[in-house]
Amino acid sequence: MTINATTYAELQEIAARYPQERSGLLPMLHLVQSTEGRVTADGINACAEILGLTAAEVSGVATFYTMYKRKPVGEHHVGVCTNTLCAVMGGDQIFAELKEHLQVGNDETTTDGKVTLEHVECNAACDYAPVVMVNWEFFDNQTPESAKQLVDDLRAGKTVTASRGAKICSWREAERVLAGFDDGRADEGPSAGEASLAGLRTLDGDQ
Amino acid sequence: MTSPITPVLTANWGTDRSWTLDAYTAQGGYQALATALTKTPDEVVAAVKDSGLRGRGGAGFPTGMKWGFLPPYDDNDPQSRYLVVNADESEPGTCKDIPLMMASPHTLVEGVIISSYAIRAKQAFIYVRGEVLHVIRRLRAAVAEAYAAGHLGPDSPAGVDLIVHAGAGAYICGEETALLDSLEGRRGQPRLRPPFPAVAGLYARPTVINNVESIASVPAIIGKGADWFAGLGTEKSKGFVIYSLSGHVTRPGQYEAPLGITLRELLDLAGGVRHGHQLKFWTPGGSSTPLLTDAHLDVPLDYEGVGAAGSMLGTRALQIFDETTCVVRAVLRWSEFYKHESCGKCTPCREGTWWLVQVLTRLEAGNGSEADLDQLLDQCENIAGRSFCALGDGATSPVVSSVQLFREEYLAHLEHGGCPFDAAASTAWAPRRQSQEVHA
Ligand SMILES: Cc1cc2nc3c(=O)[nH]c(=O)nc-3n(C[C@H](O)[C@H](O)[C@H](O)COP(=O)(O)O)c2cc1C
Ligand code: SF4
Ligand code: FES
Numbered sequence: 001m002t003i004n005a006t007t008y009a010e011l012q013e014i015a016a017r018y019p020q021e022r023s024g025l026l027p028m029l030h031l032v033q034s035t036e037g038r039v040t041a042d043g044i045n046a047c048a049e050i051l052g053l054t055a056a057e058v059s060g061v062a063t064f065y066t067m068y069k070r071k072p073v074g075e076h077h078v079g080v081c082t083n084t085l086c087a088v089m090g091g092d093q094i095f096a097e098l099k100e101h102l103q104v105g106n107d108e109t110t111t112d113g114k115v116t117l118e119h120v121e122c123n124a125a126c127d128y129a130p131v132v133m134v135n136w137e138f139f140d141n142q143t144p145e146s147a148k149q150l151v152d153d154l155r156a157g158k159t160v161t162a163s164r165g166a167k168i169c170s171w172r173e174a175e176r177v178l179a180g181f182d183d184g185r186a187d188e189g190p191s192a193g194e195a196s197l198a199g200l201r202t203l204d205g206d207q
Numbered sequence: 208m209t210s211p212i213t214p215v216l217t218a219n220w221g222t223d224r225s226w227t228l229d230a231y232t233a234q235g236g237y238q239a240l241a242t243a244l245t246k247t248p249d250e251v252v253a254a255v256k257d258s259g260l261r262g263r264g265g266a267g268f269p270t271g272m273k274w275g276f277l278p279p280y281d282d283n284d285p286q287s288r289y290l291v292v293n294a295d296e297s298e299p300g301t302c303k304d305i306p307l308m309m310a311s312p313h314t315l316v317e318g319v320i321i322s323s324y325a326i327r328a329k330q331a332f333i334y335v336r337g338e339v340l341h342v343i344r345r346l347r348a349a350v351a352e353a354y355a356a357g358h359l360g361p362d363s364p365a366g367v368d369l370i371v372h373a374g375a376g377a378y379i380c381g382e383e384t385a386l387l388d389s390l391e392g393r394r395g396q397p398r399l400r401p402p403f404p405a406v407a408g409l410y411a412r413p414t415v416i417n418n419v420e421s422i423a424s425v426p427a428i429i430g431k432g433a434d435w436f437a438g439l440g441t442e443k444s445k446g447f448v449i450y451s452l453s454g455h456v457t458r459p460g461q462y463e464a465p466l467g468i469t470l471r472e473l474l475d476l477a478g479g480v481r482h483g484h485q486l487k488f489w490t491p492g493g494s495s496t497p498l499l500t501d502a503h504l505d506v507p508l509d510y511e512g513v514g515a516a517g518s519m520l521g522t523r524a525l526q527i528f529d530e531t532t533c534v535v536r537a538v539l540r541w542s543e544f545y546k547h548e549s550c551g552k553c554t555p556c557r558e559g560t561w562w563l564v565q566v567l568t569r570l571e572a573g574n575g576s577e578a579d580l581d582q583l584l585d586q587c588e589n590i591a592g593r594s595f596c597a598l599g600d601g602a603t604s605p606v607v608s609s610v611q612l613f614r615e616e617y618l619a620h621l622e623h624g625g626c627p628f629d630a631a632a633s634t635a636w637a638p639r640r641q642s643q644e645v646h647a
Pocket of ligand 3: 122
C-alpha cells in the first residue's frame with residue numbers, strides 16, 4: 001500500500017498551513033492513520049520526503065505519542081479510562097468486563113476487526129466518571145452493562161451517538177478530522193452535559 | 208443567601224447552540240474585542256496586569272507580568288512573535304478547559320484575538336490534546352466563523368491568524384516548553400530554561416503561552432473592567448475560577464466561583480459527599496498536588512491558602528475519594544501514569560518513576576516490609592527537585608503525602624497480605640451502604 005497522490009497532496013497542504021512546515025508533522029501523521037489505518041513505513045517516508053527529514057526522524061516522533069499506532073486499528077477505537085478517579089469509580093471493572101466480553105487484551109482488536117480495546121489515561125472528563133471514549137468521543141457515566149451494549153452496537157453496525165458529541169464515525173474518519181479536515185459535524189450534540197452545568201444549576205430558582 | 212457561584216466563563220454553557228457565533232454574539236460576545244480595539248495594546252496589557260489575573264494552568268504566574276517579559280516590539284519584524292494557548296488538559300482530575308471549549312469556543316477565540324492584539328502577535332495557535340474529537344470540531348468551526356465574520360485574518364482589525372492544532376497523546380506536552388517542541392513537529396520533551404519562551408519560544412521567537420482558562424478570562428476583564436475582576440477573590444488570588452469536582456460527590460461537575468471558596472462550601476453546593484459516606488482524601492489541584500483530608504475542609508482554595516496547607520491549588524481539580532477508597536491503590540495508579548508519561552529525558556524521573564511503581568506494586572500486593580515505605584520516601588527525595596521539569600516533582604506528591612497521611616493503611620496491606628478494601632464498594636454503581644465498619 002503506498003500513499004496515493006490525493007493523500008500526498010493533502011499531506012503537503014497540511015505542512016503549508018504552518019509558518020514552518022515541520023509543525024505539520026503531528027497532523028500529517030493523523031492523516032496517515034486515517035488512510036492507512038496505522039502509521040505505516042510508506043506514511044513515514046511520505047512525511048519525511050515532504051518535510052525534508054529522514055525516516056528515522058519521523059519515526060522518532062511517531063513512536064513518542066500514544067495516539068499513533070503501529071498495529072492496525074479496528075473500525076472503532078474504544079478507550080476505557082483507568083486513571084485513578086475513573087478506575088475507582090468503576091473503570092477498572094468496565095475494562096475487565098470488556099476484555100472478557102470481547103475476548104481481547106489491552107491494545108488488541110476483535111477477530112471481526114470492528115473494535116480495538118485500550119485503556120486510556122485521564123481524558124478530562126472526570127466529572128462524568130467512569131468514562132469510555134469511542135474514536136475520541138465521550139461516553140459519560142458508563143457501567144459495565146452500558147459499555148458492553150455500546151461495543152455490541154458498534155460491532156453490529158448500529159448508529160451510536162456520543163453523550164457529548166456527534167454520531168459516531170469510524171476511527172479513521174476521526175483521524176482525518178484531527179488532521180484538520182472538517183467533517184461538518186460540529187453542530188451535532190449538546191452544548192454541555194449535566195455535570196458541566198452543575199454550578200449553574202445551583203442558581204436555578206434564584207431569579 | 209447569595210450564592211457563591213459567579214457564572215462568567217460558564218454563564219452561557221446552558222444556552223441553545225451556545226457554541227455558535229450567533230448565540231455568542233447574541234449574549235454580548237465580541238463586544239470586549241471591540242472595546243479592546245479602542246485601546247492601545249499597552250493599555251490592554253496594563254488592564255490584565257491590574258486585574259491581578261494569574262495563570263490558570265497550574266502554576267498561577269501573573270499573566271500580565273508574563274506578557275510584560277516579551278522584548279520590545281520591533282516594527283521592522285512584524286511576524287516576530289506568537290501566542291500559544293495550552294489546551295492540552297491532561298493533568299489527572301482536570302476537566303474544565305474541555306467543557307469550556309465544547310460549550311463556548313468563541314470565548315476562547317475572542318480571548319485569543321484580544322491577547323494577541325495586546326502582545327502584538329499576528330499568529331496564534333491553540334494546541335489542543337488530540338483525544339477530544341468533538342471539542343476540536345467545535346474549535347475549528349468557531350475559528351472558521353470568526354474568520355468569516357472578519358474577527359480573524361490578516362485584514363481583520365487585530366490582524367491575527369489562528370491555527371487549531373491537535374496533539375497526539377502525551378501528558379508532557381502540557382508542559383509549556385515540551386508543548387513548543389511538539390508544536391514544531393518534534394518529540395515533546397521539555398527545553399532548558401533560560402531562555403524562557405518570552406525571549407525564545409516557538410521557532411526561537413518571543414512567545415507567550417497561556418492556559419485556556421487564562422486566555423478565556425481576558426474578554427471578561429476587558430469587558431467588565433480590571434477593577435471588577437480584582438474585586439472578586441482574595442487579596443493575592445484575584446478573580447473567579449472554575450472548580451472541578453469529581454469522584455464521590457453527589458453532583459460532580461464544574462462550579463465557577465471566586466478564588467478562596469472552601470471545599471466545605473463547594474461540597475454544600477454539590478450535595479455533599481455521596482450519600483452515606485465520608486470524605487477520606489482529595490486532591491486540590493490534580494494528582495500532582497499533595498493529598499489533603501477532611502482536616503482541610505475549611506482551607507481557602509486560593510494559591511496562598513492551599514500552599515499554607517502544604518499542597519498546591521494547581522488546576523483546582525478536586526478529586527474526592529470517600530472511605531471506601533484504598534489510598535495505596537489510588538497512588539499506585541497515579542504512579543503508573545507518571546511512569547508511562549515520563550518523557551525519558553532525565554534520569555531521576557525516567558528511572559525514579561519506574562522504581563516507585565515497583566515498590567508500590569509490592570506494597571499493594573501485601574508483600575515487602577515497612578522498610579519499603581522509607582525506601583519510597585527516599586526515592587521521592589531523589590526525584591523531587593532533581594528532575595528536569597515539574598512532571599518528576601509532581602509524581603512524588605501523591606506518594607509522599609499518602610505515606611505521611613495514611614502510613615497505617617500501607618501497613619494494613621502488609622498485615623492483611625494484600626488490599627483490605629473491597630474495590631466494588633467504591634464504584635458508581637455500588638449498592639447504597641447503610642452503616643458499615645470502615646476498613647483499616
Ligand atoms: C507535566 C506538566 C503538564 C502540564 N500540563 C498543562 C496543561 O495540560 N495545560 C496547561 O495549561 N498547563 C499545563 N502545565 C503548565 C504549563 O507548563 C504552563 O505553566 C501553563 O500553560 C502556563 O499558562 P498559565 O500561565 O496561563 O497558567 C503543565 C506543566 C507540567 C509540568
Ligand atoms: S522530569 Fe520526567 S518528564 Fe520532565 S524532563 Fe525529566 S524525564 Fe521528562
Ligand atoms: S480520570 Fe477518567 S476522565 Fe479523568
